[in-house]
Amino acid sequence: MIVQVINFFRDRLPIVIRWCYVGLAALVAWDIAFVDKSHAHTAMEKLPGFWAIFGFVACVLIIIVSKWFGHQGIMTREDYYDD
């Protein structure tokens, strides 16, 4: 059953992706139009879509910085510690 559901979505991947983008846009629209920002901790959180930008930038930053760090000699061959 699980496999069938997964295959159902995999067979229609372009449509699924399109709906995901629609979902993301709807989320930001909801945040801008309806969400009560009185719980915000700082002023900049009141910028429209602040947390969406934060999440995306955080993800990109983490990947790029980590990979850069790893390629400075931290990542090495698997048998490095073997005699």
Next chain:
Amino acid sequence: MTTEFWFHPSLILIIGAVLLPLVPKALKKAFLVAVPVLAFLDVLSMQGNNGTFGVVQFLDWSLIFGRVDALSMVFAYIMTLMCIIGTIYGLHVEEDFQHVAAWLYVAGSLGVIFCGDYLVLFLFWEVMAFSSVFLVWFRRRKESLAVGYRYLLVHTAGGLLLLAGMILRFKATGGDLSFGPIGVDNPQLYTYLIMAGFILNAAVPPLHAWLPDAYGEATVSGAVFMCAFTTKTAVYALARGFAGMEILVPLGVCMALYGVVYAVLENDSRRLLAYHIISQVGYMVAGVGIGTQLAINGACAHAFAHILYKGLLFMGCGAVLHMTGKSKFSELGGLYAKMPRTFIFTLIGGLSISAFPLFSGFVSKAMIVAAGFAEHNYWAAFLLTLASAGTFLHTGLKVPYFIWFGKNNCSQETMQKAADPPMNMQAAMIIASFLCIFIGCYTPYLYDMLPYPDVAANYHPYNQYHLSETLQILLFTALGFFLLIKKLAPEPKISLDLDWFYRMGGRGFLWLAKKPIQTADNWVSEAYRIIGLIPLMATARFWSWFDWHGIDGVVDGLARTVQGIGGQLRGLQNGQLQFNILYAMSLVAIVLVIFVFV
């Protein structure tokens, strides 16, 4: 001390561990489930019955084995519960000593949770290290032995720091051994030493490298135990002694980020999860450092949730390893059709650790971040939020994607072997999955158990703003993941961490011992042999011959009997140090039981 009957849950596990090898095979599985269930029921029976129990007079001290209060109860509850789940997960393991080691390890953790003074704490602290190391050794790969010894040496060093701190404190306070808030406003050298002992077990960088090293190498079911107990016991110890210790905030934030960075680089699924333990424990350490009631609640709640979802994740990746023999992303992929249930369970673990709404992490992690914001510790709160994007990136997305989807790197053999694991493993994963969702959906279950339930009752994670914030962060992280997926493709590499220093340093020491020192030693021995030993041996041989044939033969044959017994004993000692440690540990456990309760 009250006169009420109180039975230490560790004792149930220790007695169970001692009896296990004697239980007939037909009853073994029932016994395996019954013992941790009994320990759990024992803990349940203590609820609402706070106080000090199990006080034992030893020399001049009153040792406290049973301090029951809200803080110890929440940890004891989840640890005994996890012991049940972990044991069910490992039910197919036929080797008794694997279960014995796991139970003694949990007994050590519970001993620390309930202890009221540093002496008992230290005793159980060491029991934990010396029993958990077997969970690595039982993997029985060529590397396992070395990894186990490294683990043991690091923990012994940590134990010594703790011991040094205890002794200094004992002297400075005029004989105070009690374990409680240590006085973080006026830290002394001993404060830092004890803290160093604790944070080594919590895997705070730079004292963290033992964790991915050992947990990546542990047995499939051993890792499920290891990921739950050592670090969370340390979090408990920190919450008990060091609430409000400011330096823990930056240390915790560094941990949270450090784990994320290494998780990007990691190719082995279980080592990736291990790095994420460091990251998640970072939240708890930071929470303890913030030290407000909300923050301590958050640290405990997160430890509670973490034990379950991290156990679940290790069970999922462990199931893949168990079935296929592989744990590296560069040797896996595309398994969803072969292991669909394992995928779903792991995904639930991944969504829980990522703090998705309706999953356990959402109601626990946010408490710590909220406490940071409430204390105007903005940089800490924002960096912890940043790390949570990283958590979703790896554990929620990278692990499921590169094992069950993505490019299929499986060999034909791996593909053939892949299937959902035995029923007992699935049952354990179902229980853990259920609890992860239950905690996320019904908050009073967890919140009522926290050390400050009133504060927890006033905290509402499901408000519109928090939901919107979390969903935006997580879903846009997912967007970033799929846009940059090529950059994240698994690379068959290892990442050097700070264990490099002692691994390579150890090699330097070995070279020094082998080459210059041993060569010099050989010269001296050779000279001694020629000048002193050869003539001496000749004389001795004569007297030995005379003694054996002349005296022993004539008198009573005593020497011959002793030689016979010696030959028998030699069979027990096959020279493998880990077996000697096992014998010694078992003996200590038995002596402990006799000493405390007889």
